[in-house]
Amino acid sequence: MEKVDVRGLSCPMPVLKTKKVMDSGAKEILVVGTSQVSKENVTKLARSQGYEVIMKVDNKDNWEMELRK
Amino acid sequence: MDRSKWFILATGLIIGAIAAVLVKLGNPPNMGFCIACFERDIAGAIGLHRAAVVQYMRPEIIGIVLGALLTSIFAGEFKARGGSATFVRFIMGIFMMIGALVFLGCPLRDVLRMAGGDYNAVVGFIGFVCGVATGVFFLKRGFNLGRAEYSHSNAGGLVLPLILLLFLFLLIKGTVFSPDAGGPLFFSTEGPGSKFAPLGISLLAGIVVGFLAQRTRLCMSGGIRDFILIRDSYLLLGFIGIFIGALILNIAFGFFKPGFADQPIAHTMSVWNFLGLYLVGLTATLLGGCPLRQLILSGEGDMDAAAVVIGMIVGAGIAHNFMFAASPQGVGIYGQIACVVGILVMFWLGFSFREE
Numbered sequence: 001m002e003k004v005d006v007r008g009l010s011c012p013m014p015v016l017k018t019k020k021v022m023d024s025g026a027k028e029i030l031v032v033g034t035s036q037v038s039k040e041n042v043t044k045l046a047r048s049q050g051y052e053v054i055m056k057v058d059n060k061d062n063w064e065m066e067l068r069k
Numbered sequence: 070m071d072r073s074k075w076f077i078l079a080t081g082l083i084i085g086a087i088a089a090v091l092v093k094l095g096n097p098p099n100m101g102f103c104i105a106c107f108e109r110d111i112a113g114a115i116g117l118h119r120a121a122v123v124q125y126m127r128p129e130i131i132g133i134v135l136g137a138l139l140t141s142i143f144a145g146e147f148k149a150r151g152g153s154a155t156f157v158r159f160i161m162g163i164f165m166m167i168g169a170l171v172f173l174g175c176p177l178r179d180v181l182r183m184a185g186g187d188y189n190a191v192v193g194f195i196g197f198v199c200g201v202a203t204g205v206f207f208l209k210r211g212f213n214l215g216r217a218e219y220s221h222s223n224a225g226g227l228v229l230p231l232i233l234l235l236f237l238f239l240l241i242k243g244t245v246f247s248p249d250a251g252g253p254l255f256f257s258t259e260g261p262g263s264k265f266a267p268l269g270i271s272l273l274a275g276i277v278v279g280f281l282a283q284r285t286r287l288c289m290s291g292g293i294r295d296f297i298l299i300r301d302s303y304l305l306l307g308f309i310g311i312f313i314g315a316l317i318l319n320i321a322f323g324f325f326k327p328g329f330a331d332q333p334i335a336h337t338m339s340v341w342n343f344l345g346l347y348l349v350g351l352t353a354t355l356l357g358g359c360p361l362r363q364l365i366l367s368g369e370g371d372m373d374a375a376a377v378v379i380g381m382i383v384g385a386g387i388a389h390n391f392m393f394a395a396s397p398q399g400v401g402i403y404g405q406i407a408c409v410v411g412i413l414v415m416f417w418l419g420f421s422f423r424e425e
Contacts, residue, residue: 008216
């Protein structure tokens with residue numbers, strides 16, 4: 001599984017970094033981040049690209065999600 | 070359209086409508102809200118520049134930050150954070166203000182000016198879109214100002230809101246420290262700085278906008294950026310909402326006057342309207358948010374965004390003291406040079422902060 005670390009990154013880096021990994025053809029991606037905004041944006045991107053989103057950790061200031069296609 | 074999209078569209082409509090009402094109640098024409106102009110007025114109110122016509126402690130700015138602060142606390146999102154090239158962001162804030170004052174408005178006022186029939190604002194808008202597109206070019210090449218880190222104490226995130234509360238106190242109390250020179254708050258007796266809606270209404274309007282913009286993550290540059298980058302129209306809907314909301318009320322109030330000439334607090338030098346907002350769009354995209362978004366983020370505890378806000382206030386002082394700021398007569402030679410220098414600096418930063 002590919003891992004993307006978007007902790008502490010401001011808009012739109014979390015989306016860009018995740019999309020880069022998606023574009024490389026990854027089917028399973030683990031994304032870890034901090035802000036709620038990046039969580040919302042990465043979730044939105046994942047759904048728009050046909051990934052299933054599974055929240056592994058979902059706290060206000062840190063989260064982890066698994067994306068599967 | 071899903072619920073979040075309706076919500077941000079409604080947010081835009083409300084903000085556009087509030088802006089038109091604030092003009093009706095006394096704010097300068099096509100300036101119900103202008104983050105850059107109002108921060109510039111604040112710079113004047115605390116004596117950072119001596120342009121006598123643009124000095125007022127704008128309660129809207131204070132309200133926006135306090136609204137975002139309260140909302141983020143209730144949402145559990147308030148968290149002090151910073152350390153992503155903070156000083157560079159401060160300098161970028163200075164240049165973002167210089168660009169805005171060459172155009173005479175931030176991206177939010179650009180929308181409001183378009184909704185008032187100001188065609189110069191359309192020229193500025195095209196410049197803004199080009200600036201955002203240039204920023205996206207750098208983002209795609211790997212531009213990154215670095216990671217911010219959560220602070221072990223939330224105190225740092227409260228510093229800017231507390232400073233603004235002090236300003237609000239000074240505004241309400243009206244104490245003058247130096248009877249000869251006036252101040253600490255200086256107030257325009259004529260010009261845009263002398264035009265303002267009643268304090269309580271302005272403050273409340275700011276708080277409402279702070280709440281709505283915090284919840285929806287409304288951002289002018291983000292709207293165009295996301296559309297170019299990932300064809301996402303969410304933030305763009307907020308932008309469109311503001312335009313429609315202000316347009317309807319501007320027509321109803323009789324404020325809508327289409328044309329290039331004789332627009333309020335605007336000039337007709339198209340090249341500089343274009344390049345001024347080009348600089349703002351480029352800088353905002355590299356910073357991750359427009360001047361409004363920087364205010365909201367600083368209310369949420371983002372100390373890097375607070376550095377941008379203070380950079381913009383300092384930038385306003387510089388812009389007026391050094392004759393960079395435009396006037397309705399146009400942009401002077403120094404403002405033209407400063408704007409081009411700003412664009413070159415952003416190109417340099419855009420290439421330099423490239424991450425492999």
